[in-house]
Amino acid sequence: MEEKQYWEYRVENLGNAWKNPKSDEIAAVLNQWGLEGWDVISISHTPVGAVTAVAKRRLSDTGRRRHSLNNSFY
Numbered sequence: 001m002e003e004k005q006y007w008e009y010r011v012e013n014l015g016n017a018w019k020n021p022k023s024d025e026i027a028a029v030l031n032q033w034g035l036e037g038w039d040v041i042s043i044s045h046t047p048v049g050a051v052t053a054v055a056k057r058r059l060s061d062t063g064r065r066r067h068s069l070n071n072s073f074y
Contacts, residue, residue, distance in 0.1 A: 006059040010038055017048035026051060 014029055015021035030040055030053065038055035046052055 007056045008059045010055045010057075011052065013046060013050045013052050015050040017050070020049040021051055026053075029053070 010033070012029075014026055033040065033053075033055055037057045039057060040053055040055045042052075042054040044052050
C-alpha cells in the first residue's frame with residue numbers, strides 16, 4: 001500500500017514596488033530554499049514588479065503534528 005504524502009507550502013514575494021529583484025538575488029534565494037528542501041513549483045510577476053515564488057516540500061509526521069497544533073484551519 002502506498003504511503004500518503006503530505007506537503008507544506010511556502011509563498012513569498014521577492015522585491016517590492018520600490019525595488020525589483022535582480023536575477024542573481026532571486027537565484028540566491030531559490031538556491032537557499034533548495035538547500036532547505038524546498039521545490040519551487042511556481043514563479044510569477046506581481047503588478048508592482050515583485051516576483052512571487054511558491055514552493056513545496058514533503059511534510060514529516062512531526063511537521064504535520066506541529067502544523068495541526070499551530071493552525072486550526074488544517
